[in-house]
Amino acid sequence: MYRILYILITTFILLNVTACGNQNNINNSPDLEGNEDQHETRIMVSKAQFEGENMALGNLVEKDFPLxxxxxxxxxxxxxNSAVISAFTGGYIKRTPLLIGDKVKKGDPLLSLENPSFIELQQEYMESVEQLVYLKSEFERQESLVEEKITSQKNFLRAESEYKRNLAMYNGLRKKLQMLNITPENVEKGHIVSQVTLYAPIDGSITKVNVTPGMYVSPSDEIMEIIxxxxxxxxxxxxxxxxxxxxxxxxxxxxxxxxxxxxxxxxxxxxxxxxxxxxxxxxxxxxxxxxxxxxxxxxxxxxxxxxxxxKKFKALPDDSVITVDKKQFILVMVSQDNEGYAFEAKEVEIGESYNGFTAITDWGNVKDSDKVIVKGGFNLIGESEGHDH
Missing domain, CATH: 2.40.30.170 (Efflux pump adaptor protein, beta barrel domain)
Known part of the structure; x- marks a missing residue:
């Protein structure tokens, strides 16, 4: 049954193509313009077949289609929301317990670095603290003496210069310790450490780990990435x-x-x-x-x-449109009786598909009131022809 219907509809399409070719060859002779209906092929579908194939009828509807x-x-x-972890100074990776995919919170420890220069930095800071105490006292003493005109301006300026130079060094070393997450107050109490810990600057997940324990990293190296x-x-x-x-x-x-x-x-x-x-x-x-x-x-x-x-277009469900030989057709019901239905294949031009509907940009003489097969019509032509939608 399906094979016979396929032959009928294919013959109908070929006859239409042939008719159009003949019209072009004779410069659109008006004697043939009215003969198009002679090539229309009707497809008969019994009620049993209609129900057995779960076919459904519908109409052209207006739908919004996005451009x-x-x-x-x-x-x-x-x-x-993205952070690259690097060290402010070089060091050897001592501990790195995290793996790619691990989640961290801001402030969580990520890894530890070890370097003898950390110890040297803390020693310099302690020396600067002790020196600062003496120089501050000397500066204040010279300031008092110069006010009383007991000492020369030169001695006062020398004391002031040395005090301020050491104060700048103290502040710089203190800032370096803070950048390395070393607490200056602990260093002042004599607690010197050889390792520093790097902490997570944001919440997120580890997406890159570029180091292993024992590896040396420089300040320009990307150690980890958190996203x-x-x-x-x-x-x-x-x-x-x-x-x-x-x-x-x-x-x-x-x-x-x-x-x-x-x-x-x-x-x-x-x-x-x-x-x-x-x-x-x-x-x-x-x-x-x-x-x-x-x-x-x-x-x-x-x-x-x-x-x-x-933009609004007339549209039909995607399954309504059947493609044969790169042309699109819809099956329009032309009659109905107790035995079944009669359909005709009407060629249409289509636009985009959206949300299960295909825009019909040129529907020819198909009316809004015409009943169209919106489901199951593809089977009337045959599975072998393929379907674009």
């Missing part, structure tokens, strides 16, 4: 020709093609104001909807569409 600018980009985080994915965003690249269409708050639909076909929603938050001279693109920053409920990883590649506006 979309196709873009690509990545999942990213704001700069404040906080509590607030992620889209970093999209929009071509120069499309950027004038992009505005704040426009909707974005995107997917992670390497992971799944599931679509996610976001919106335009910031539009860049400069063009990358090599790629001729502008960066667009998008905020995700419900970004706390995700499992995205920073750096994931995304394919996205920015919805610039919506």
């Amino acid at each position: 979309v600018v196709e873009v690509r980009g990545t999942i990213d985080v704001p700069p404040k 906080n994915t509590d607030h992620i965003h889209l970093e999209l690249s929009v071509f120069e020709k499309d950027i004038m269409q992009i505005k704040k708050d426009q909707g974005i639909q995107f997917k992670i093609p390497e992971a799944s076909e599931q679509m996610y929603n976001a919106e335009v938050y910031l539009v860049g104001t400069s063009i990358d001279m090599q790629s001729r693109t502008v960066k667009v920053h998008g905020h995700l909807h419900n970004d706390e409920n995700h499992s995205f990883a920073v750096g994931m590649f995304v394919e996205a569409g920015i919805i610039t506006e919506n």
Whole structure:
């Protein structure tokens, strides 16, 4: 039965193509313009077949279809949510208990560094503290003597200079200790340590660990990376020709093609104001909807569409449109009786598909009231022809 129906509909299409070819060859002779109906082929479907194939009827309906600018980009985080851990001075890795994927809180210890220079720095600081006590006392004594004109201005200025020079050295050494997370007050009490600990500057997860115990690191080395994915965003690249269409708050639909076909929603938050001279693109920053409920990883590649506006089109469910030889057809009911239904294949032109509906941009003589097979019609032509939707 299906094979016979397939032959009928294919014959109908070929006859239409042949008729159009003949009309072109004779310069659209008016004698043949009225013969199109002679090539219409009806497809008969019994009620049993209609129900057995779970077919359904529907009508042309008006739907909103978004005009979309196709873009690509990545999942990213704001700069404040990413931190690279490095040391302010060189040292040997003594302890690094964390692995990639471990979660940390701001202030948690990350690793320990060891270096003899840490001890030397603390010794210099202690000497500076002791020297500062003496020089301050001498400066105050000379200040008092010069006021009483007991000593010369020269002696006072020398004492002042030495005191202030040592005070600057003291403050500098104290700051270095604080940067290394060594408590100056403990050093002043004589507690000298050979190891320093680096702490997490932000909450997040460890994404990189570039060291192992015993390894020497210099101040320029990146030891670890921490990323906080509590607030992620889209970093999209929009071509120069499309950027004038992009505005704040426009909707974005995107997917992670390497992971799944599931679509996610976001919106335009910031539009860049400069063009990358090599790629001729502008960066667009998008905020995700419900970004706390995700499992995205920073750096994931995304394919996205920015919805610039919506337009209304006549539409049918995707399953209504059948493609044969790169042409699109819909099956329109022309009659109905106790035995079943009669359908005719009508060629149409289609636009985009959205939310399960296909836009019909040219529906010919199909009326809004005409009944169209919206489900199961594909089986009338045959599984072997393929379907674009």
